[in-house]
Amino acid sequence: MLPADMVGGVSAARAADLEASGEALSDFVSRVDTVLRDLEESAGSPTKVGAQTIKESSLSSGLASLFPEAQRLFAQYNNVHEQLTSLSKTLHLQIEAIGIAVKGASVGFDNLEEGQRRRFWAIQWEIEQIQDRASVEHAGNGTGLKA
Template sequence: MVRDVEHGSGPAGVRTAAGSGVRRGPDALRAFRRDLDAVLDQLRASAARPAGLAALDLPRRSLSGTATPFAEADGLHGAYAGVHRQLVSAVEQLDARIEAVGIAVHGVDVGFENLELDLRERFWRIHADTTAHARPGEARP
């Protein structure tokens, strides 16, 4: 067990910030990354995955046929389509952000300069996409 007077002690090899219960150290980062990967795997296997949500599109014709004028159906379809697009986009961004945090945690563990080139490039692509999608006034990464 690592004893760290300034930060307290925790399980073998893991330091905690004094009184906070926050685990620190390489083992804590590896466990955090495993947890992130598990969340990402669950998201990607669920109906909430981007492709699953995208498949839940509601065609206009399903509300009143193709040639029947019905203003309320048009309005409902427009509202549904807008919310659907936003939801699919939000899930895609969440998926990418979780992936980026996992890459960053791995980079902390092995040194960002030691990451495979494709992981570094993926991290920066996610960063650029996330920044581009941030709304005005929203905290940017």
């Protein structure tokens, strides 16, 4: 049996500590938006990370038998590049979702614009898809890197 001062599994004192003022939430949303904007403008944006590729011919003439180390280096570079691109995209999506969630915490999720609620759930789905692909790749060879 829960003590009399427990509300939803949390004591009344702790529940009061968890309440956030509208001003604090607005400030946090502003900071999240700034981080998201800074990420978009940085070299770490998903678009910019994805564009930083090299051609296989940059490392060798393309004949694996002449320089197999170059082929393996190219393959490893591509694996790491794909992981960094995925990480950058996931980070970007999570920051965007946090911004929407904080706005929802401030005004109530049901009071968000329909477009924001749909975007939040689309982000959740997209992150889940990225994580599922990473899990499959990781399970395939035990390293998280493609063979």
